[in-house]
Amino acid sequence: MSIDIATPELTPPRRRSLSRVAVAAVLALVVLLAAATAGIGWYFSGVAVEVTHADVYDLKILDSGDGTVTLPRDETTALPGTWALVWKTDRDKAPKNDRALLGPVVTATSKKVVRKLETNGVAAPAKGAKAFIDHWIYDSDPRQALGVDFQNVTYPSELGPMPAWLIPGRTFNGPWVIGVHGRNADKLETMRAIPTVHRLGLPMLSIAYRNDSNAPVSRDGKNHLGDTEWKDVASAIVYARAHGATGIILHGWSMGGAMVMTTLRKDPAFIRGVVLDSPVMDWNATLDKQGASRHLPGFVTDVAKQILERRIGIKLADFDQRPYAPQIKVPVLLYTTADDETVDNGPAFTFARKAPHGLVTHVETQGGHTEAWNVNPSAYETALTTFLTKIH
Incomplete structure (x- = not known):
């Protein structure tokens, strides 16, 4: 009398190897994603609590003269209202900034805007000078x-x-x-x-x-x-x-x-x-x-x-x-x-x-x-x- 013993099906060695690689890859991706998430989260949270008092000069003067200034057009530069324009200058060979009152829009295209500029005796900004629009208006007491x-x-x-x-x-x-x-x-x-x-x-x-x-x-x-x-x-x-x-x-x-x-x-x-x-x-x-x-x-x-x-x-x-x-x-x-x-x-x-x-x-x-x-x-x-x- 013979007895047939069922032999369990074995996973081919290559398939086992590929499975392990796939699991390892998934785990690695999870670890990397977690690390990246934590890193980005740490950075973003740091932005919220960071103390900084630096000005950001995010504009460039395209042209100025005759009581006007030409700026790249964006949501801020074309807004009506009362604003100050602040720009960097190398006056007296030292980095400084000047400011003036930004007046009404004179002309505007899709790419630039020309506005009145009340400099009150300050030299007009040079073409190419870095600048920003300041809604605080004032810089003194x-x-x-x-x-x-x-x-x-x-x-x-x-x-x-x-x-x-x-x-x-x-x-x-x-x-x-x-x-x-x-x-x-x-x-x-x-x-x-x-x-x-x-x-x-x-x-x-x-x-x-x-x-x-x-x-x-x-x-x-x-x-x-x-x-x-x-x-x-x-x-x-x-x-x-x-x-x-x-x-x-x-x-x-x-x-x-x-x-x-x-x-x-x-x-x-x-x-x-x-x-x-x-x-x-x-x-x-x-x-x-x-x-x-x-x-x-x-x-x-x-x-x-x-x-x-x-x-x-x-x-x-x-x-x-x-x-x-x-x-x-x-x-x-x-x-x-x-x-x-x-x-x-x-x-x-x-x-x-x-x-x-x-x-x-x-x-x-x-x-x-x-x-x-x-x-x-x-x-x-x-x-x-x-x-x-x-x-x-």
């Missing part, structure tokens, strides 16, 4: 730029004395406006609001905060997206109270808006109202927008956000202002711009809808990030005047 008297002061903070400009009002005993600039900006960003506040006779404290030029540096030297910076706003409020303020209106630009909202949530007692100019109302949404503009896949941006949270010890969800909107108890003036490529406006619109009826005045304009004033200074100042007059 309130007295030189606006003819408005001011004092250089310091206010105490947990990191040491912080510099600020104090623009007197008719009296120091009354409501004050505190101007809070945005990420990697400085007090110059607040200059566009100073004339309106000054005309109303209100004192204005335009503050620097941690990691600004000539200000104390935080331990890690990084932007914390308002999570720690808001404490400097709170310190400025203490300073204002000690010098006569009976109430505070906070005016914040971009990340300064996030700082203003955090201050309002954490220390609201002395705040009468807030002005928000292109504010970051949700960091998650804004970082998603920034990731998309860099063509990053969503999962890479998500990794970057997780890395960012660990790097600076925050929870991005804590900076979503929309859930707080129904609890708002003070008036809010909100400016948003249609072409803001820096901050996601969606959360600001939602915030305005969810706030109690009548508390949020929402002014929608054309222009880019924090450029509502530049596109239409008169409309901006009218809205600000009406708002401040009602609440002070």
